[in-house]
Amino acid sequence: MEKAILVKSEELRDYCQRAFVKFGFDNEDAKTITDVLMAADMYGIDTHGSQRLEMYRQHINKGFVKVGNKPSVAHETGISAVVDGNQAMGQVVSKYAMDLAIEKAKKSGVGMVTVRNSNHYGIAGYYSQLASKEGLIGISATNSFRVVVPTFGKKPMMGTNPIAISIPAEPTEFFFDIATSVVACGKVEVRNKKGINLPVGWGINEEGKDEVNPQHLFDNIMNREGGLYPVGGSSQLFGSHKGFGFSLLVEFLTGVLSDGTTSNHTEEDGMMGICHYFMAIDPNLFGDPKKITKKWSTYLQEVRDSEKAYGQERIYTHGEKEKETYQERIKSGIPILPKTIEEMKSLAKELNMEFGINI
Known part of the structure; x- marks a missing residue:
């Protein structure tokens, strides 16, 4: 097994920022995309950080991502909106949409924005956190x-369809970010x-049987002849129908409500067609936000302090591991696999820019 290489966070951030500018994004959009990737790497969600650069290179080169395009509002009410991503980079579209949801929540108590015609947006939790940092509940x-x-099927019909919820709490916010599949595709x-x-x-092959070879399953996924299982x-x-149901709900909130594209029709007609959903809720709708946060924080601490299972020393609530990983990686660096480093060097050469990372 290849050992990961530790990379300084500031060097990785600088590399990503320069790369996206070289792709043709303006500085603001390049910073937004980089922020999302770095959040994933710093939180230990390695499947969605710099590991994804190669995928984005392919999506840009194939024309799925229209560099320089900006999202626009297609339909709007006081508490809701439908945003057309106009094939812009998913991170750019999604920050715009969540900022709009936050603005509406601050004015009316709740903001809901669904998005069509976008691209892969990185970690779902980055956007829910945009709301929680403003004292709101973010989805x-x-x-x-x-x-x-x-x-009971073997043909992929849904995406990994993650859901993220962020809720203010002390000393660590509640940060819940999960795929509705057993694992994210990036883990394969x-x-x-x-x-x-x-x-x-984890997954099923073209014969409808469990697959343990990662290359075979990855090929199955790319050829749409097998795929990942839903949670369960x-x-x-073991609850497969539950993960399946959650995945279908995400399809409704994203591809259906936006009049966009469900996962089984993405990558058609030269468009990726990925769709998103964002919601921000002001806790003032339910009473004193400080009291709500205190009660929530107390409960989470009671959960952490509850009796442990045999052989276990700690109960983590969602967000604790990410916070601790962030602090660790600030000091020690971000572990990057050698194959990802090679992809990054190749990208730097393609973009005619200095690699600039000391390894």
Whole structure:
């Protein structure tokens, strides 16, 4: 197994920023895209950080992403909006949409924005956190290119369809960011780069059987001849129908409400067509925000302090691991796999720019 290389966060940030400017994005958009990637790397969500640069290179070169395009409002009310992404970079579209939801929530108590005609937006939690940093409750969801099979099916019909919710709390905000598939597609890529087999129950091959070879499953995903299981795996015995149902709900909130594209019709007609959903809620709707945050924080601490299972020393609430990983990586650096480093060097050469990362 290849050992990861530690890279200084400021050097990685500078590399990404320069790369996106070289692609043709203005400084503000390049910073937004970089911020989302760096948040993933700093939180330990390695599948969606700099690991994704190669995918974005391909999406830009294939014309899925229209560099320089900006999102626009297609329909709007006092508390809601439909945004057309106009094939712009997903991070640019999504920050615009969540900022709009936040603005509406501050004026009316709630803001809901659904998005069509966008691209891959990175980690869902980045956008829910934009709301929680303003003292609001933030919700973010997206569909994606189809990689997930329905319960008892073998043809992918949904994306990994993550849902993220961020709620202010002390000493650590509640930060819940999950795929509605057993794992994110990027985890198969990372395992493939490391040369490690997959656990049984992650995905299904073209024959409708469990697949443990990461390259084979990745090829299946790319060829749409198999894919990942929804949360719960292949069987209702362990709740596959629950993950399947959550995934369908994300499709409704994103691809259907926006009059956009469901995951099984993405990558058609030269468009990626990914759709998103954002919501911001002002806790003032329910009473004193400080009292709500205090009660929520107390409960989370009671959960952390509750009795531990045999052999376990700690109960983590969502957001604690990300906060601790962030602090660790500020000091020690971000672990990047050698194959990803090679992809980054190749990208720098393609963009005719200095690599600029000391390894």
